[in-house]
Amino acid sequence: MAPAGLDWLQAHTGVTLAQLQGWLVGGSRKLLETLMSSGGSVLMGAVGTLTSFLLMLFVLFFVLRDGPRLARQLVPMLPIEERSRARLWRHLAEVTRAVFMGIGSPPWRRACWSASASRSPGSLRRWCSAWSRRSSR
Numbered sequence: 215m216a217p218a219g220l221d222w223l224q225a226h227t228g229v230t231l232a233q234l235q236g237w238l239v240g241g242s243r244k245l246l247e248t249l250m251s252s253g254g255s256v257l258m259g260a261v262g263t264l265t266s267f268l269l270m271l272f273v274l275f276f277v278l279r280d281g282p283r284l285a286r287q288l289v290p291m292l293p294i295e296e297r298s299r300a301r302l303w304r305h306l307a308e309v310t311r312a313v314f315m316g317i318g319s320p321p322w323r324r325a326c327w328s329a330s331a332s333r334s335p336g337s338l339r340r341w342c343s344a345w346s347r348r349s350s351r
Contacts, residue, residue: 220234289303
C-alpha cells in the first residue's frame with residue numbers, strides 16, 4: 215500500500231510509484247558513474263594541493279628562519295653594479311613593507327611608515343609622532 219503522499223502525487227500528476235522509483239534509481243546510477251569516472255582526477259587534484267601546501271609551509275619556515283642571512287649572502291652575488299644593487303634592495307624592502315603593512319591601513323599610516331623609512335625631516339615626521347601619541351591613548 216502506498217503512503218498518502220504518493221497517492222496524492224499519482225492523483226494530481228499521473229506519476230506512478232514505479233516511474234518515481236525508476237527516475238530515482240536512474241539518477242543515482244548516473245551520479246555514481248560520473249563520480250567514478252572523475253574520481254581519479256579529483257583525488258589527484260586533492261593530493262597535489264596538499265603536497266603544494268606542505269611544501270609551501272616547509273619553504274616558509276626556512277625563509278622566516280634564515281631569510282635575512284640568506285639575503286645577505288645572495289644579494290652580493292647579483293651581477294649588477296653596487297649602486298643599482300643598493301637601489302634594488304631598497305625597492306624590495308619598500309615593496310615588502312607595503313605588501314605586509316600597507317594593505318588595509320589608512321593612508322596617514324602609510325605616509326608615516328614611508329616618512330620613518332626614508333628618515334625624512336620636517337613637519338610630516340612631527341605630525342606622525344604626534345598622531346601616534348594621540349591614537350595610542
